[in-house]
Amino acid sequence: MTASSCGAVQAPPLVCLLGPTGTGKTAAAIAVAKRMAASVINFDSRQVYADFPIITAQPDEAERAACPHLLYGFLSADERMTAARFVELAMEAITCVQAQGRLPILVGGTGLYLRSLLSGIAPIPEIPDDIRRSVLERVHIEGPQRLHAELEKTDPDYAARIHPNDTQRNARAAEVLLATGRSMTWWHTQSDHAPAPFDTLKVGLRLPLAELEPRLTGRIDAMLAAGAVDEASRVLVRHPDPEAPGWTGIGCAELLDHLRGKSTLEQARALWIKNTRAYAKRQLTWFAKEPGIRWFAPGENQAVADCVADWLAVRQG
CATH class of the missing domain: 1.10.20.140 (Histone, subunit A)
Structure with missing residues (x-):
């Protein structure tokens, strides 16, 4: 007998598709969306910036056409995103998606944002x-x-x-x-409110770092071929302050140094690869401590879609 058959109200479903950078999370999310009515909600701290769609690997036009995408590319490079602000925006987006009768799928790799949404964080006091x-x-x-x-x-x-x-x-x-x-x-790690009111499925994509490295290098080379340097050059005209929040992201910071004459393009590329590898390692460590994740390898998109479909079927009794 299910909770709903006893008269209890089930918490609404929420799918979280997570993992380190370069593991194909967008493709997996779209595979899920092709099986059921779903909308993708970003929880990557860099993909919120409108000025850097190439460098931050935001979904392209074809991917966005496959299903609705929310919280991508809406913030100016001179604006700051925080975990608290993300939680507020994500809750609004999730509520909107659920009101449309669609399944919300959080997709990204910023572990702090996900933890803040699902578990809550205490507000830091005002700084004198x-x-x-x-x-x-x-x-x-x-x-x-x-x-x-x-x-x-x-x-x-x-x-x-x-x-x-x-x-x-x-x-x-x-x-x-x-x-x-x-x-x-x-x-x-301090929570000031109850856990988010969702029935959550966490699905992850990962590879050993040694196997992930060549994927990351190939991804960065693809970004450079797609015009990452030109993209950064255009942003520098609009946002010349090197301390603007948008410039602090991996890839953005390295290309900014190149454009300001502090490094050659090859040096910027090498540092971009190095810093991306270090970031992926930190993400793997963070998510290894996250409980209840059902793990898959990059490219196992249909298996991910099956996992979500089976989970929803069990919920519905």
């Missing part, structure tokens, strides 16, 4: 102005790399997730530690 000013002064004098080096000692888990050149996130971590005496990792 004097502390914020002192940290920003340090950034301007010493650079974000110095703050990142300190962060590696005080909060290695969070340091591993952000780029040394990311001015905003390194400054944020420093000011939060100074103001509260607690690290960003501590705050991110």
Whole structure:
């Protein structure tokens, strides 16, 4: 006897398709959408930026035509996205999709965003102005790399997730530690509300890092062939501030240095590959600690679709 047959109200279904960069999550999501009425909702912190569709590997026109896609490419490069803001936007998108009678599929690789949505995080207190000013002064004098080096000692888990050149996130971590005496990792593990009201299926795509590496290199070369440098050049005209949040992403930061004459294109490419590999490694580590994921290999799209269909069938009794 199912919960619904007893009169209990089932929580609405939510599918989360996750995994490290370069594992083909978009293709797997579209395979699911071809089997049932579904909409894809992004939870990748870089694919929110409208200025970088190539460099952040956002779904192309053909992929977007296969089913509705939400929360992709809507934010300007000079705007900042936070976990709290993502949760607010994602809840709105999920509610909208469910009201249309469609299945929401969260797709991405930003583990903090997913955890924040499903488990909640405590709001960080307001930072006093004097502390914020002192940290920003340090950034301007010493650079974000110095703050990142300190962060590696005080909060290695969070340091591993952000780029040394990311001015905003390194400054944020420093000011939060100074103001509260607690690290960003501590705050991110504190929940101030009940878990999200969904019946959630988590499906993951992954490969051993050694097998994933050539895929990542090929993906970056494809981005360069598709016009990644020209894309970055156009954005630099509109957003010349190198500290704009959109520039802090992997690929964006390396190409920005190239365009500013700090590296050759080959050097930028090599660093882009290196940093992408390091990011994928961090993602694999993060998701390995996430409970209840049903894992598949890249390309097993029909098996992923079968998994979702079977899960929905069991729910419906």
